[in-house]
Amino acid sequence: MTDRLSIALAQANPSIGSLAANAVRIRAARNEAAARGADVVVCPAGALSGAPLLDLLRVPAFLDAVEATVGALAAETADGGPALLIGAPWRDGAKHHNAALLLDDGRIAAIRFQAEMIFDTVGSTGEDRFDPGPMPGPINVRGVRVGLLIGSDLAVADVAETLAESGAELLVAMLASPFAPGRMDGRVQAAVARVVEVGLPLVAVNAVGGQDEQVFDGGSFALAEGGRLVAQAPLFAEHLLLTRWTRDTDESGNESWDSSEAEMIAPVEGAEALYGALMLGLHDAVSKGHAPGVVVGLTGGLDSALVAALAVDALGADRVLAVRAPLPGGETAALADALGDAAEIVELLGCRLDNVALGPVLKAADSLLAPAFAGRDTADAADRLHTRLRAATLAALAERMGALLLATADRTDRVLGLAVDESGCGYAILADVPKSMVLDLARWRNAHQPAGSRGPAGRVVPERVLDRRLKAATPAGLPPADALDDLLAGLFDGALSPADLAARGHSAETIGLVWRMVLDAEPARRRAPPGPRISHRPGGRERRFPVACGPVDLA
Structure with missing residues (x-):
């Protein structure tokens, strides 16, 4: 029975579709982890392919290349170094899954699929093209039964509870979760909830890097039993966070895993x-x-x-x-x-x-x-x-x-x-x-x-x-910037009623003017170039309205 396990969290910045370049990143992380004595290297969801894939997920030749690259990485683990847990898209018959693959001893030792597809949550990339997989069981990582939470599996209790009931000793969350104000705290709080619910420690690795409108912020972390934070990686930078775990036995003979405090880098906040x-x-x-x-x-x-x-x-x-x-x-x-x-x-x-x-x-x-x-x-x-x-x-x-x-x-x-x-x-x-x-x-x-x-x-x-x-x-008829942004937040993002907006101090005339401007600007917004999303908007994406429409009345 293994009593010690060193887990390296490889907070990586993959490029979408660049399998060869992303594999180089994974190899470099594994080499560094091996030099530091790690038993297993855990990479984020989509670490091999990048995320979100959008319709790349439906290109058979790309998925063939994913499988070939995974096979090559798996073969390299025959060298006796650390095992690899990587995230990649994976085909299972006609279905396409967000998968975690354990590569060890020169082969693909285990495959698990994301079970819960809940968008705009603490673990989700907003990717809606994956098929949900079955409720997973634990995998054997160097003699330790590990339960995998992929993406938004972290956001709900069901997956972690199923893993615990199936004999998992430790939970590993593999995420590609983008930045929004407060979302880092949300991820940690969701993880604390899972730890408290099932009584198991948890490590979480998150992707980092910009891709189109999303910015993945990293901030990987580890929680001991009871929800105690024992390790924390920085935001907005690639990083290898090493955590060391030891199996302890209490006076009643109950076994559990614990970790002394490792590297702790406080996340930046606000502006x-x-x-x-x-x-x-x-x-x-x-x-x-x-x-x-x-x-x-x-x-x-x-x-x-x-x-x-x-x-x-x-x-x-x-x-x-x-x-x-x-x-x-x-x-x-x-x-x-x-x-x-x-x-x-x-x-x-x-x-x-x-x-x-x-x-x-x-x-x-x-x-x-x-x-x-x-x-x-x-x-x-x-x-x-x-x-x-x-x-x-x-x-x-x-x-x-x-x-x-x-x-x-x-x-x-x-x-x-x-x-x-x-x-x-x-x-x-x-x-x-x-x-x-x-x-x-x-x-x-x-x-x-x-x-x-x-x-x-x-x-x-x-x-x-x-x-x-x-x-x-500001242009004639529009309020000062602070009031205007408050009105747009309620009207454009929050979908508040005119009565709600009036209660916040906005006049009916101003509400009507701004609403008309919002509708008239829809064609220009559709032509506008992409940019990084840094707010937490309902549904996770910008609202869209008909390009050609008459006056749209607000009740």
Whole structure:
């Protein structure tokens, strides 16, 4: 009987579909774990394939490659080193499962499937294409009966109870759970509930890394019996967390597993966590897309300043090109201030600045369309045309460099249709950041250097840019930023009734105006580029409305 077991939690950042590269990561983690004396290495759900797979799960040739790669990894475990527990998609007849595979002694020693498909929970990726598997039994890992919880199996009692009743001695949760405020605590609390319910210790490994709209935040951990936290990995970074377990026997002859406190890295919270999630999402959008860097159109405003700071922090100043391409018109003094602020932002960040003169292009476009616009009030149409030409110019510049063009609009403006045209952008780093939060994040960054930052310490956003945002007026009929974000949170995300919104201080006129703007902006939102999700929204995804609809009444 084994009385000791060393479990290494390999908090990995896989790339979707890159089986060879992900296998290299798994091998590296196993080598490090072997050097530290681990008996088994546990990888996150989907560690071999990446997640979410979407319709890759229905491509037979890809699943064939998964099976071949698993076979090669299994063969390598004949070397006497640690066993491997990896997550991968797996076929079982006509069904497709989210699987955990135990590789040991040169073979696939056991396979288990996720049983509970509950979306928008502490363990779920939001992947809805897997088939649920049967209730699992324990597997034998180096003489220890281990119960596996895959994905949202952690969120419910049934799977853990079945495993305990079947003789499991220790629970292992393999997760690919994305970031949202409070979700790290939610995962730990769900795990504590399982430990208390069944009286077994639990280790949980979570994926880390950005993929499309999701940012997996890591934060792997271990709980001893009673729910005592004995190990904790960091958020937003790859990490190998080693836990050592010993079988104890009490005076009554009852056996249990315990672990002395191992590495404990407290998770970041609040604005620091939000900023870290945005940095990681942006870094991986660039690196996994194999782009050499990014282009940011600087306006001198707060949104573009924060985007530039995030880009430099995530990638380094040498991979960020800031571009000033001001639109003519408006007050000369205001334009001069904006240009000066953009220059100061670049100086603070240390990135390169290019200037693009749009005047000749805009003048030519106006001249071309002058006959069609004759006798009409075309000021708004001309402004929109100029904005789109600016966006197209930035997109062409980024494409010529092979770089990723970053959108600079925040979520408030996107939801209301107030954002500039983003059709040429590749990634919208502020897509889920409300206007009021932009100010909070910029203030936090001026006072702190984020963990893993490649940017400078100290202030990165000029104070007058912050002051200008504080004094900025919202469009006619709309409330200030804080009140507007509260209204959108209730109307767009929470689906509150007008009576509920009125009780929060919003007038009927404002509610009607904002509701109409939300509906009218649906086509623009569908064309908008993806960005990292950092909020916990009902259903786990952005709401969608009909593109063509008449006035939609609210009761």
